[in-house]
Each structure stands twice: as C-alpha cells, then as structure tokens.
Amino acid sequence: MTIAVDSPARDDVRTLLDEHLADMFATSPPDSVHALDHSALLAPSVTFVTACSADGPLLGCGALTELVGAAGPGGGHGELKSMRTARAARGRGVATAVLARLLDLATARGYARVSLETGTQDSFAPARRLYARHGFVGCGPFADYVEDPHSTFMTLTLP
Template identity: 65%
Template sequence: MSTPEVRIAVEDPATDDVVALLSEHLADMHATSPAESVHALDVRALRAPHVTFLAARDHAGALLGVGALAVLGPDHGEIESMRTTPAARGRGVAAAVLARIVDLGRERGLARLSLETGTQDFFAPAHRLYERHGFVACGPFGSYRSDPHSRFYTLALADA
C-alpha cells in the first residue's frame, strides 16, 4: 500500500535510519522481556533470502516504520519486526505496513500468516492492531515454544 503520505517498499534493512529504528526496537524488547523471550530479528537475520523487508517512508523519504515477511514453508509466513517511529505512531503507518505484508503473503500463495509478540502492557497497541486486522490467538508455531512472555497470533489468508 502506498499513499501520498506513506510509501511502502522493499528495502535493505542495513540502511542507516532503519538500523537505528531496529536498534531501538531490540533495546525495547530486551527492556520489556527476559532475554530468552526476545525473538526480534537483527539486521543480519532480516537480510536472509526468505525474508522480505519493508520500509514505510513519507513523501520526503523520512522513515516512518518497518515490517517484514519471513516465509516459513510453502504455505506459512511469519510477520517480523513491526515497528513505527515515535513520530509516526497513531497515524496508521503500522496498519499500512501490516496490510502490505498480508498482501505479500497472498501474492506468494501463503495460506496463513502468524506472529509472535510479547504479553506485557507495552505490547497492548500491537495486540489491538493485529486483532483489529483479523488475527486470532493461536499456540506456538514453527520453532517457538510455549512461553508466558509470548503471545501468538495467526491469520488464515483465505478468510482475510
């Protein structure tokens, strides 16, 4: 999705402003969750061939937010590294990035998208975002294990 206010495109996560936002993201994850419960990806992991990394920018090119789609298998994808800049929060950027990731999943023929997020109050806005877009709670998927600090969501793309 791209609008005059927000352009979402595939980018290299090693771009300086993206690295800064991802560093902030990782710092917040470590500040709110025990280390063994932090599953956020670093730049190296986000550059893997099975990951499509997206950046949302305004008309002047300023970074507004990021997100990624990691393909887990022939019919299953995972949403990774959703984050908006402090200045962009509450402006619909996260919803636009999420919508683009869902569209990418459909374009790639995936049957469902899943994600892991935290359980602390810090993550309440993320929970509301995902639930508002049709994601439902589910159990651990892929290599995740049950963890009191993790909440899992999934979306059947045929239903969305």
C-alpha cells in the same frame, strides 16, 4: 506514505531496528526476545519493507518470512517479524499500512496463513489490538516457538 521492499542495512533502518531490540530487551527476559537484528533480516528468505513519508523520513518497517517446511502453493505459512513504527510517527496509520503490504505479499505468494509472536506485557497491547483488528486470532506456538508466559501467538488464515 510509500511502502516498498527495502534494505534493513540502511542507516536509518538500523537505528530504528536497534531501538526496537533495545525496547524488547528492556521489557522481556532475554530468552523471550525473538526480534531479529538488521543482519538476520538480510536473509534471502526475508522480505523487508519500509514506510517512508513523501518527503523521505523513515516512518516504520516490517518483514515477512516463509517458515521452513511450510507446504507448497496454497499451503505456505508466513511469519511477520520486526514490525516497528518510529516514535514520532505513531498514531498515523503506519503499522496498519505496513501490515496491509505484508499481507498482500503473503497472499500473492499463496500462503494459507500468516502468524506472529508478540509480547504479553502491557507495552505490547497496541500491537495485539492492531493484529486483532485485522483478523488475527490467538493460537499456540508455531515453527520453533515454545510456550512462554511472555509471548502471545497469533495467526490469520488468508483468503
């Protein structure tokens, strides 16, 4: 598996992100959907990565963005966005590998912590377990988020 900085505008990535958004809107009220579409992921503040198999097919993706107003060196705050594994690739360690790459990027940038928002519904339980296994703990809303019964907020302090 290769994980590299990539473009969210690739056709196969757009298809995966469209599937991601469709699932988010199918499981959460519209005001509780915070997933980004491919055009929002093109912002200069976003680093987007994909995971591909050795023979090329897209396995998953994820993004890291620096939160506006985050402190300087050693105090920055990153947010994970658009973590998604293709259905056919689930259970193969794709999400773990993408998460590790994004956390490496955050550490290299000197971020003090990385946070995320995910859902509270049962369909999000695998994501919450993944993040907890990697040291993320519950926290309150951060950045522009507000308390929402459909959102779980998690954060990880980086070394």
